[in-house]
Amino acid sequence: MFTGLVDALGEVIEFRRQPKSASLTIKFPYTSVVLGESIAVNGVCLTVMQARRDELSFDVSSETLAITNLGQLQVGDTVNGERALQANARLGGHWVTGHVDTITRVISLESLDEYVKLVIGPFSESQRFYLIKKGSITVDGVSLTINELSEDQIELMLVPHTIQNTCFSKIKLGQVLNIEFDYMTRTIAHQLKMMLNDAHFKKFLTQD
CATH class of the missing domain: 2.40.30.20 (Elongation Factor Tu (Ef-tu); domain 3)
Structure with missing residues (x-):
């Protein structure tokens, strides 16, 4: 769950396309990110598959590529980022699931x-x-x-x-x-x- 309050901007440093999916690597100024953590990228909830210092890698499914703008990303593009809401945090925006309609x-x-x-x-x-x-x-x-x-x-x-x-x-x-x-x-x-x-x-x- 997210709030719609962007907490960091990221830079796309690698975008590898496959026939029905993609692998996306973004440089974010986050610390202590763990594998399996959810990050909203341009409002799309993605799961961290690899974390190398400030470089986070995500798998992007064919469904996500088809119904969001992530498939149009290019290396060097800037993206909005938000880490998942903590239970004790203020809800400054509104309830956001990260499931693009x-x-x-x-x-x-x-x-x-x-x-x-x-x-x-x-x-x-x-x-x-x-x-x-x-x-x-x-x-x-x-x-x-x-x-x-x-x-x-x-x-x-x-x-x-x-x-x-x-x-x-x-x-x-x-x-x-x-x-x-x-x-x-x-x-x-x-x-x-x-x-x-x-x-x-x-x-x-x-x-x-």
């Missing part, structure tokens, strides 16, 4: 003093159930607040601290972004759909 793109960027207004999309009709104005969303591993909703897009505001301490300092138009919808919103929406499609529950709702 979809990818989307940067539609527009607008500088407002030291802030950046970011519009991303498109989102499908079914995905819009998980988008709530002033609700949370994880974008490339960063916990952000949805400022505005349109038909298939959302508007976000990047504050100076976020810009300076994440990969968003290099964000550009058309860039592919990993999206994880708010865990609680997604769970509630799923359960409501299941209940509303259940004949016994429908009968209960229509009882006097």
Whole structure:
């Protein structure tokens, strides 16, 4: 479990592609990382397979390559990193699982003093159930607040601290972004759909 608060930036130093998977090595300024530890890389929960001082290696499955932007990484790229949440730590962002739901793109960027207004999309009709104005969303591993909703897009505001301490300092138009919808919103929406499609529950709702 993570919070969407990036705690380090990493540099991709090796990316070896195989027919249906990949091996990814990233240089992170972490200490005391153990094998099997979970690290969120651009919002994707990966397992540490090797730890050599500040170089961490991960195996990346075909599923992860297909549904996230990790498959587009190149040597020298910068990535957002976050170590797993400790039970006694403050939850400064929101609950983040590291399981990416979809990818989307940067539609527009607008500088407002030291802030950046970011519009991303498109989102499908079914995905819009998980988008709530002033609700949370994880974008490339960063916990952000949805400022505005349109038909298939959302508007976000990047504050100076976020810009300076994440990969968003290099964000550009058309860039592919990993999206994880708010865990609680997604769970509630799923359960409501299941209940509303259940004949016994429908009968209960229509009882006097």
